[in-house]
Amino acid sequence: MMKMRKHLLFAYSMMIVAFLYLPIAVLILYSFNDSRINATWEGFTLKWYQSLFQNDRVLEALYNSLTVAVITTVVTTILAALLALALHRYKFRFGKVFNGLIYLPILIPEILMGLSMLVMFSQFEINMGKTTLIIAHITFCLSFAIVIIMARLSGMGQDLEEAAEDLGASPWQTFRHVTLPIISPGLIAAALMTFTMSLDDFVISFFVSGPNSTTLPLYIYGMVKRGVSPEINALSTILILAIIVMIVIAESLAFKGTKRSQ
């Protein structure tokens, strides 16, 4: 009876894993399929990857995506770090309400965020393009980045900074030699997370991008409308792998060295 239950549980777990990863596995598999149609397996090939990298429009989308992601990452990480440090150091009166306001955007549906930004940009008569894309990406990444950095700061506590000040370090020296090195894994984690989210965002980008700022996810969507080709599989595979690598690094850094031995 016990054994039976254990087997069932195992089968159930495997089903969940299959449910989660089967579509991605199929997508990756068919990116190496030597056939235009996604239905049958006709042998291994890398030609879809080759044609992908000879396609100017793909390369332009990749370039757009990377530019937006890099700028978003740098700006978001700096803004988030400054805000998190301010919240950590000064406990102001409406701290709780303020924290709530920071968490809220994480819960707001993306489609509403995209729509509201579209409305806002057109209100101010700003033309859609890379700038609006970057502003929108910073907006939705900021909350996540702040939460990651705040977690790191509250894990550090106040003792270390006080100890530094006590030993004669000015506020700047304290930041430079104690706070920054200790929260840097958090900063890197926040940066990688931001980069990933910017790179794979579709919904919000869909609303705020212009004719010359097609990003990779938008390009993939456009290709799909003309029928699913193995090139899309290849492109998606590259995107997925890049994102997985970054998430793994971000996760391991976010928790690295947080457990202080006592």
Add this chain to the structure above:
Amino acid sequence: MKTIIHLDSVEKSFGDHVVIPAFSLSIQEGEFITLLGPSGCGKTTLMRMISGFEEPTSGHIYLDGNDVTSIPPYQRDMNMVFQHYALFPHMTVADNILFGLKMKKVPQSEQKQRLEEVLHFTQLTEYQKRKPQQLSGGQQQRVAIARAIINNPRVLLLDEPLGALDYQLRKNLQVELKNIQRNLGITFIYVTHDQDEAMSMSDRIAVVHQGKIEQIGTPEEIYYKPSSLFVATFIGENNIMKINSDLIGVRPEKISLHKADAQAPHHKQYGVIEDIVFLGNIYKVSVRAEDDIVITAHLYEKSTWYKGERVGVAWAKEDEVILR
């Protein structure tokens, strides 16, 4: 003797909660003074005001005659040893210890020389390349002390520095700390809730209760001449009795027991032995006396005393302390 730190009517409230009502205290150069008091009486708050992490609501703090009340911690010539060490986890032991000198841009050669001295002094030489996480609690504590004393501070503040260590290690480090204080001549302001620690290390003890000094004096004065009921009961064990209209205290080791029928004139009370407990070095005998009070006596010999025996309880007049 010269006053190094003077607290002049220092007050501290958090919101409308008064933690320290007007508090005045003068600390002499080179002395080992201990703040002793129950949890929550405001010891840490006092230390944080002296070191500059907390600004008093009113009053002034003087270091060497200069008003330092609103000078930030990094500009005060004193160092603090934190209860949980607060070692920098991303630096080696040597870098932790050198931190203060580096911040003050002391020349490299002097840094090196002072590091060696301090490492030797605190017996940490062989651990200098390790990270704090790779040290035991006692070693971490020694790093925290080394990190403070390398700066040659005028005053060292220690907030329950041994609180997290086990009994044997505490005993050893108590001796080490006392030696450091004596050899370097640094003024120590020490916080503890451990009476034995306070008694064995301090030149003077200030007993703090609800943010006020109940009594300040040498360990002997505090122990043998408590000036209030609080001090008499907080420090060591005491028998508090009401005789005529006076409240008096007599230490258990000053109490002697006598056969009830031995009509000695100095028997102050009669009672029945309720309990005899062996404590290792002494026997603790509880006698239930008249008026239902329990008198405790500490005896070195068990003799023939037995539970339920009726005895006379006596003490010398000069061992009575009259409490207001």
